[in-house]
Amino acid sequence: MLSKSFPTLLTLVFALSHISTVFTFPVYGSLAGLSERELDAILPTLTSTKPGTTPGPLKYNGTKLIYDKDHLWNPIKPGDIRGPCPGLNTLASHGYLPRNGIATPAQIINAVQEGFNMENRAARFVTYAAFLVDGNLVTDLLSIGGKTKLTGPDSPGPASIAGLNTHAVFEGDASMTRADDFFGDNHSFNQTLFDQFVDFSKRFGGGLYNFTVAAELRHQRIKESIATNPKFDFTSPRFFTAYAESTFPVHFFVDGRNPVRALSMENATLFFRDMRFPFDFHRAAEPIGPDGIREVFAPYPIKAGKNINGINTYTPDPTSADFDTFCMLYTNFVTKTVGGLYPNPMGILRTNLIINLKTLYGGLSPTANCTELFPYGKL
Ligand code: HEM
Structure with missing residues (x-):
């Protein structure tokens, strides 16, 4: 009996130890929401990096050729990551971002400025908001999409490697070309x-x-989500990002030499579907930030809210920020969203949270006059 079961047991032990050594936490996996036990297991496997210097505005900020010989389009290779943002997908497919779709926040800011002429503060705020909730704050890396689900005995669970695909912390409902x-x-x-x-x-x-x-x-996408998605959530930050993203194709996907700020369907197909700049594409003629958002909002104003009890139960949520309470966007994001994901960070994780939250605050316009928050103290 013993001689029969012995090899089986050995095989099992070998298989288990093999699986656990094979499992490695991806360097770009988000640490948000992980338990202390999970963090204790993962953090020693990661090489920690101090967040790099945040890029400033472009030195030359006019229009210029973007689809050049140094940034040719390549189809995605197995293992490359792409996600919900057609802007970042395109930048990765042309090598303005690492083509595998894994980037530092500084690389993202440089790329959206260089490739599309996104204004510096806007680029900083959006990038750091996404990075804080979807990126790895210890390695300073973010994945612009998801990745094959992790399996294995030590797996901390699939949610932690979803990058920008992670639902409800930054990515949200009622997108123009992506389903809820x-x-x-x-x-x-x-x-x-x-x-x-x-x-x-x-x-x-x-x-x-x-x-x-x-x-x-x-307006149509909001109506559709109210009528079909029982979990529809249109509270901050999604309330803001949805309107901002509706302006992006006009601001950033139209050639900077074109005086008519309107996007052709041929070029829309290239950006949204193929993740590709049109031939000879020149970026916007000047840096562009949160302009036009109110123009998109004004014809069909709606309060931030959600379906609270199935489809067609949309109810305003007074605790959510909206365009009248802009600083609440920042306050709620820092205290509720980031605070909920990182209730008790220690060591390098806490240090990097403090540094990255400071950079996020620097992305707010000084005219908004929002009070800076220090939920994890100061350095
Ligand atoms: C600055 C860093 C940026 C980050 C972190 C980012 C991230 C994202 C994410 C997570 C979404 C998905 C939202 C959702 O539908 O739920 C999104 C959507 C979108 N992004 Fe970006 N983005 C960035 C910059 C840009 C730029 C520069 C452009 C344009 C050149 C752009 C164009 C868009 C558009 C058009 C959508 C809406 C897609 C749709 O509704 O179908 N983004 N972005």
Whole structure:
């Protein structure tokens, strides 16, 4: 009996030890929401990095050729990561970001400034908001999408490696070309939704996507989510990012030499579906920040809120920030969202949270006059 079971036992022990040595936590995996036990197991396996210097504004900030010979388009290779943001996907497919889709926040800020002429404070705020909740604060890396689910006995769970695909902390509902998380895939290009994007551009923009189309389509996507997604959530930060992202195709996907700020469907297809700059693409003619958001909001104003009890139960949430309470966006994000994901950080994790929160605050416009918060103390 013993001689029969002995090899089996040995095989089992070997297999188990093999699996646990094979499992390594990805350097770009988010540590948000992990238990102290999980953090104790993962942190010693990571090489910690002090956050790098945050890039300042561009020195030359006019239009210029972006699709150049040093930034040719490559199709994605096995292992490359892409996600819900057509802007970052395109930058990665042209090598303005690492082509594998894993980048530092500084690389993202440089890339969105260089490739699209996004204004420095806006780039900083959006990048650090996403990085704080979806990135690895110890290695200073963020994945612009998801990745194969981790399995194995030591796996901390799939949610921790979803990068920008992670639902509800930054990514959210009612996207123009991506389905709501409730329906199973919140990050892939969705042809049916893109057909609606094209249809709305025909009906309201004469075949081009402009701010009029943006307002109509934003309203439509909100109505659809209220009527079909029982978990629809349109509270801050999604309330802000949804309107901002509706302006991005007009600001950033239109060639900087074109005086008409409206996007053709041919070029929309290249960016949204193919993650590719149009041939000879020149970036915006000047740095652009949060302009146009109110223009998209004004025709169909709505309070931040959610479906509280199934479809068609949309109810305003007075605890959510909206356009009248801008500093609450920052306050809620720092105290509730980041605070909830990192209730008790220690060591390098706490140090880097303090540094990254400072950078996030630096992305707010001084005219907003928001009070800086220090939930983890100062250095
Ligand atoms: C600055 C760093 C940026 C980060 C971290 C970021 C991240 C994201 C994320 C997570 C989403 C998904 C939101 C959702 O639908 O739930 C998104 C959507 C979007 N992003 Fe970005 N983004 C950035 C910059 C840009 C830039 C520079 C552009 C344009 C050049 C852009 C264009 C868009 C558009 C158009 C959408 C909406 C997609 C849709 O609704 O179908 N983003 N972004």
